[in-house]
Amino acid sequence: xxxxxxxxxxxxxxxxxxxxxxxxxxxxxxxxxxxxxxxxxxxxxxxxxxxxxxxxxxxxxxxxxxxxxxxxxxxxxxxxxxxxxxxxxxxxxxxxxxxxxxxxxxxxxxx
Amino acid sequence: xxxxxxxxxxxxxxxxxxxxxxxxxxxxxxxxxxxxxxxxxxxxxxxxxxxxxxxxxxxxxxxxxxxxxxxxxxxxxxxxxxxxxxxxxxxxxxxxxxxxxxxxxxxxxxxxxxx
Numbered sequence: 001x002x003x004x005x006x007x008x009x010x011x012x013x014x015x016x017x018x019x020x021x022x023x024x025x026x027x028x029x030x031x032x033x034x035x036x037x038x039x040x041x042x043x044x045x046x047x048x049x050x051x052x053x054x055x056x057x058x059x060x061x062x063x064x065x066x067x068x069x070x071x072x073x074x075x076x077x078x079x080x081x082x083x084x085x086x087x088x089x090x091x092x093x094x095x096x097x098x099x100x101x102x103x104x105x106x107x108x109x110x111x
Numbered sequence: 112x113x114x115x116x117x118x119x120x121x122x123x124x125x126x127x128x129x130x131x132x133x134x135x136x137x138x139x140x141x142x143x144x145x146x147x148x149x150x151x152x153x154x155x156x157x158x159x160x161x162x163x164x165x166x167x168x169x170x171x172x173x174x175x176x177x178x179x180x181x182x183x184x185x186x187x188x189x190x191x192x193x194x195x196x197x198x199x200x201x202x203x204x205x206x207x208x209x210x211x212x213x214x215x216x217x218x219x220x221x222x223x224x225x226x
Contacts, residue, residue: 033215040219042115042218042219088153099204104152
C-alpha cells in the first residue's frame with residue numbers, strides 16, 4: 001500500500017500571507033489530485049496533475065507535480081479566510097483506479 | 112442533482128444494531144469507493160467496487176463490514192453489530208472508470224453515531 005505523507009499537518013496563518021503545503025511519497029504515481037474539504041462536506045477536486053514537472057494554476061493556487069511524479073506541492077498566494085479547509089492529496093497507480101489519500105493539511109486563515 | 116448521492120446523511124444506532132449506508136454514483140460512473148473519516152483526520156480507504164464486483168477491499172475490517180454494488184441500485188456499505196468505534200463519517204466517491212485520470216467525485220457523506 002503506497003503511503004502519501006502531507007505536511008504540515010496543521011497550518012494557521014493570517015490573511016494575506018503566502019503558504020506552501022506538501023505531499024510526498026516513495027511511490028511513482030500515474031496521476032495526483034488535490035482536494036479541498038470543508039467541515040460537514042465531502043472533498044471537492046481542485047486539480048489533477050499527470051505529467052512530471054507539471055505546473056497548474058487555479059487563481060491564487062499553484063500546483064506542482066514533481067519531476068519524478070512522487071511528490072507535489074500546493075502554493076497559495078495571499079491567503080483568504082475562504083481558503084480555510086482540509087487540503088488532501090490523492091495518488092493513483094495502475095490504471096488510475098487505485099486511489100489513496102494523504103492525511104491532509106488543515107489550513108486556517110485568520111482575518 | 113447529477114452528483115454522488117449518499118443517504119442517510121445522519122444515522123444514529125445503538126450498539127449491536129446494523130447500519131446500512133447507501134451511495135448512488137454519478138450518472139455514467141461504474142466505479143465506487145468508500146472511505147471512512149474520523150474527526151480531524153484524513154480519508155481512510157475502505158473498499159473499491161465496480162458493478163457486481165469487489166475490486167479491492169484491503170481497507171475493510173475483516174468482520175462486521177461488507178459492501179456491495181449490485182447491477183441495479185446503489186452501492187451499500189453494511190456494518191453489522193455496530194460498536195462505538197464505528198462512529199465516523201463515511202464518504203462515497205465515484206469515477207467513470209475508463210479513460211480516467213483518477214478524479215473522484217464525492218458525496219456529502221453519511222455520519223454514523225453509535226450510542
